[in-house]
Amino acid sequence: MKITDLVGKIQGEFKISPFRILKILSKIEDKDISFYLKDWEVEISEQTFYFLVKHLKEGYPIEYITKKVSFLGNEFFVNENVLIPRIETEDLVILAINLIKNKDIKNVIDIGTGSGVIAISIKKQLPKIKVRASDISEDAIKVAQYNAEKLGVNIGFKIGDCLDPFLEEIDEVQLIISNPPYVETSFVEKNRFLSYEPRISLDGGYDGQSFFKKISNYSHLLKSKYLLFETSEFTVRKTAEILSALGKVQILPDSFKKERFIFISPDY
Ligand SMILES: C[S@@+](CC[C@H](N)C(=O)[O-])C[C@H]1O[C@@H](n2cnc3c(N)ncnc32)[C@H](O)[C@@H]1O
Structure with missing residues (x-):
């Protein structure tokens, strides 16, 4: 799914701004937000879409998706x-x-x-x-x-x-x-x-x-x-x-x- 389609699909359902969607995406995929901002034709995987919806719908923590947390300058694994x-x-x-x-x-x-x-x-x-x-x-x-x-x-x-x-x-x-x-x-x-x-x-x-x-x-x-x-x-x-x-x-x-x-x- 392309970013444009994703934003269109999710924005209304969750009453969330496109920028916020991209921010969450950037955390899930561990990419800089500019990656999405400069090309709205970028494809998002089914897995990313699944986690994005799970996070927005159920509050599933992003840290359990990325399996990491920064704490006092060190990166810790979490599950x-x-x-x-x-x-x-x-x-x-x-x-x-x-x-x-x-x-x-x-x-x-x-x-x-x-x-x-x-x-x-x-x-x-x-x-x-x-x-x-x-x-x-x-x-x-x-x-x-x-x-x-x-x-x-x-x-x-x-x-x-x-x-x-x-x-x-x-x-x-x-x-x-x-x-x-x-x-x-x-x-x-x-x-x-x-x-x-x-x-x-x-x-x-x-x-x-x-x-x-x-x-x-x-x-x-x-x-x-x-x-x-x-x-x-x-x-x-x-x-x-x-x-x-x-x-x-x-x-x-x-x-x-x-x-x-x-x-x-x-x-x-
Ligand atoms: C609030 S978490 C804190 C985890 C970590 N120290 C932190 O600050 O992110 C509390 C931890 O205490 C553990 N715990 C709960 N009851 C306990 C007990 N009676 N004795 C020892 N550990 C316990 C839980 O398994 C959990 O890992």
């Missing part, structure tokens, strides 16, 4: 077994890197690593520190392992629930970082744009707090550690209250000035 990393999480990693440098931290764990973006980005920037990462999903760990290899970093990966995989070596851990599932079940269920990402990566239980409640049970092991969590701007106060069992809580904003991160320090 339907992992959450598509969000831009806010880059802020979490920057906070962690500054903290690690300021406090001379040498041993970090990332719980719920998904595609591995947090652990791998930290290790890329600070190759001398020890970074380990876990996930409850074996399929997610396979993706994280693939990314670590592709980006040339050595991370110790483990499969397991919450803090369990690290209990034996917990004494040596100085910083725990996590972007756990924190969306309320009812929101996950009614939001069709979330329906392609793994439920386990998003669903934080009826109030979004399941993971935070779970980790707060380990207060006896976590008193002397730095803790850094991502959560939702809408439930951050509830999360802060739960995590106050682990120490004095500070709420920090992301780049969009949304209160999203929770920091707990053993220093005060």
Whole structure:
């Protein structure tokens, strides 16, 4: 199908501008938008057309089509077994890197690593520190392992629930970082744009707090550690209250000035 025909077919049905169609096409086919702008007779494959419609109709994420995401300057592989990393999480990693440098931290764990973006980005920037990462999903760990290899970093990966995989070596851990599932079940269920990402990566239980409640049970092991969590701007106060069992809580904003991160320090 030619671009002209495609635009004519799709524009009306989805109430979308030709420019927006070309922008999506350029992402799906990994081409510069000028490629389409300069020749409207270019042929689009059936597969591209199928994905374009799937994206527009059902919200199927483009990242699962292209199988890649850029995160803090590195390209990560993603598939339907992992959450598509969000831009806010880059802020979490920057906070962690500054903290690690300021406090001379040498041993970090990332719980719920998904595609591995947090652990791998930290290790890329600070190759001398020890970074380990876990996930409850074996399929997610396979993706994280693939990314670590592709980006040339050595991370110790483990499969397991919450803090369990690290209990034996917990004494040596100085910083725990996590972007756990924190969306309320009812929101996950009614939001069709979330329906392609793994439920386990998003669903934080009826109030979004399941993971935070779970980790707060380990207060006896976590008193002397730095803790850094991502959560939702809408439930951050509830999360802060739960995590106050682990120490004095500070709420920090992301780049969009949304209160999203929770920091707990053993220093005060
Ligand atoms: C919001 S995603 C974050 C993925 C990745 N860290 C990122 O920031 O893009 C949460 C991840 O936590 C994992 N997870 C969910 N419950 C968990 C648990 N109880 N223990 C460990 N990992 C868990 C999910 O499989 C998912 O990969």
